Amino acid sequence: MDLFLLDTIKSIILGIVEGFTEFLPISSTGHLILVNQFISFNRKFTLLFDIVIQLGAILAVLFYFRKKLWPISNIWYKAIVGVLPAIVIGGLFGALAEEKLFNPWVVALALLIGGIIILLIEAREKRATNAPTRIISVKDLSYKTAFFIGLVQCLSIIPGTSRSAATIIGAMIFGASRMVATEFSFFLAIPTMLAASVYSLLKYNAPLNSQQFFVLSVGFIVSFVVALAVTKFLINYVQKNNFKIFGWYRIVLGTIIIIFFIWKIY
Numbered sequence: 490m491d492l493f494l495l496d497t498i499k500s501i502i503l504g505i506v507e508g509f510t511e512f513l514p515i516s517s518t519g520h521l522i523l524v525n526q527f528i529s530f531n532r533k534f535t536l537l538f539d540i541v542i543q544l545g546a547i548l549a550v551l552f553y554f555r556k557k558l559w560p561i562s563n564i565w566y567k568a569i570v571g572v573l574p575a576i577v578i579g580g581l582f583g584a585l586a587e588e589k590l591f592n593p594w595v596v597a598l599a600l601l602i603g604g605i606i607i608l609l610i611e612a613r614e615k616r617a618t619n620a621p622t623r624i625i626s627v628k629d630l631s632y633k634t635a636f637f638i639g640l641v642q643c644l645s646i647i648p649g650t651s652r653s654a655a656t657i658i659g660a661m662i663f664g665a666s667r668m669v670a671t672e673f674s675f676f677l678a679i680p681t682m683l684a685a686s687v688y689s690l691l692k693y694n695a696p697l698n699s700q701q702f703f704v705l706s707v708g709f710i711v712s713f714v715v716a717l718a719v720t721k722f723l724i725n726y727v728q729k730n731n732f733k734i735f736g737w738y739r740i741v742l743g744t745i746i747i748i749f750f751i752w753k754i755y
Contacts, residue, residue: 496704499528504542504708508715511546512675512723514607514654514735515742519596522648523746526593530704533695540689541705545712547682550675553720563628564676570632571639571656571673572680578643579685586646597746599649604739610658611731614667624665627672634663635673642677649743652678657732671727675720 506524510517521539529535557564624630641659645652653674660670697705 493700496530496700497707499530500538500704500708501711502528503538504545504711505715507539507542507708508546508549508712508717509719511543511712511716512550512653512678512719514603514651514657514732515739516596516600516603516649516651516654517543517546518591518645519600519649519651522591522596523593533693534701536689537693537695538705538708540686540693542708542712543682544686545709546716547679547686549713549716549720550678553717554675558676558679567627567630567632567635567673568676568680571635571642571677572684573636574639574643575681576684579646580688582646583685586648590646591648593746593750595647596649597743597750599647599651600739600743600746603650603654604736604743606658607654607732607736607739610661611733611736614661614731624660624663624669627669627676630660630665630669630673634660634665635677637663638673639677642681652681654735654739667727667731671723 503521503524506520507517510520525535530538551558624634638656638659641662642652642656644650645655656674656677657667657670660673661667665673
């Protein structure tokens with residue numbers, strides 16, 4: 490198969506994976522690490538590609554929530570407060586985590602543990618639904634709570650944890666309803682992912698040829714379209730459903746990954 494066509498197909502597949510998994514509590518980084526075991530570009534271009542398709546997903550969120558995010562409101566300020574821990578901890582330990590933890594075994598373990606935690610949180614959530622201190626609007630989130638949610642988000646430095654799962658679970662632990670936790674996870678994603686993407690882009694200094702630029706563009710567009718559809722789906726889904734299905738998905742996938750790589754070794 491022609492190399493250009495093959496790279497384009499890879500771009501479409503990876504764009505779909507990113508767009509589909511970025512905002513669901515199932516770990517986009519973990520899925521990309523796993524998919525990259527089978528299809529990928531060269532290491533340096535893969536790092537750039539993952540950043541670009543992530544930017545496509547961010548743009549989808551900005552587009553979907555444009556009416557809530559513009560003109561600038563206190564949602565932005567709370568999101569910025571929430572991202573401060575990630576900037577500090579990510580800056581200090583991000584490179585180390587990428588070097589030591591970005592492998593299928595860590596992803597599998599994080600998926601399993603995260604899935605169990607989601608099921609436990611949902612069991613707790615059922616009992617707390619009518620609690621008088623319940624946060625039922627993003628406007629009711631305090632800056633202190635936003636900061637603590639941001640601290641929990643830092644767990645996503647471990648691949649397979651999922652940034653969205655960490656923020657959603659963190660928000661629910663601190664008293665937010667499932668809907669508020671989901672919305673704030675989207676809002677917090679914007680400065681978090683932008684900061685990480687800009688930092689990574691600044692470190693990339695290799696020239697791009699026309700073919701690579703095309704591949705990046707395809708991945709960006711696919712990621713944007715898929716992420717936009719998933720954002721709409723998740724907002725509608727949480728209005729009537731819980732996150733148990735994502736907890737079980739993580740457990741099943743983590744188990745399959747462990748079995749597969751044990752089988753591969755032996």
